[in-house]
Amino acid sequence: MFQPLDPLLHSELRLAIVSLLISVEEAEFPYIKEQTGATAGNLSVQLDKLSTAGYIDVEKTFKGKKPCTLCRMTDKGREAFEAYVEALKSYLVVKN
């Protein structure tokens, strides 16, 4: 009847992060922060969770002298997102 919703993706901020990364190939921490409106702390925690789950890769580089955290989706993450969207449909569409 209702397909279970991946708890890692069924979270407003993490869903926003993934939604952003899906369409952008890679993004920097400050950009994600700005686009999602999250606080740095919250964002840091949620990126960690996504990274630990293997849904995103987080690369710590430098941009000149400043640290720069780059994030991008993994294939696993993309698959999880697709599955999540499929599962969501079981809640949004009229059943028969």
Next chain:
Amino acid sequence: MFQPLDPLLHSELRLAIVSLLISVEEAEFPYIKEQTGATAGNLSVQLDKLSTAGYIDVEKTFKGKKPCTLCRMTDKGREAFEAYVEALKSYLVVKN
């Protein structure tokens, strides 16, 4: 960019409850329990939250001698659900 997601609806069980009630006009506690796979305790709590928010009406009647809890969506609940679905789209569709 991303529209906020009503926290009352952005919950797996409450979303399942509402999704069910939307398409059914009214439903009894045990039926909702069976369809959602929730435990009675969890279901009771979540129905309370939806009811307190005015998203559903909960009517306690009797079916013969047995208590019978009937649930149905309110207009407010239906509107909230529609708005939630609209908001969700901002996370699922490619932005420009």
Next chain:
DNA sequence: ATAATTTGGTTTATAAAATAAACTTCTTTA
């Protein structure tokens, strides 16, 4: 030169949520 501010985050503490276990009341069945 050095003090203050900004940037780019992380860690930790708190508040809120989800969930199940335990319990209650009434009814039916053995």
Next chain:
DNA sequence: TAAAGAAGTTTATTTTATAAACCAAATTAT
């Protein structure tokens, strides 16, 4: 009439989300 079942509710626990506090390096102002 004792035991089991149905229909929920209440309470306790675990998990989660979130922000506040913190840290280090770099930049800007004095």
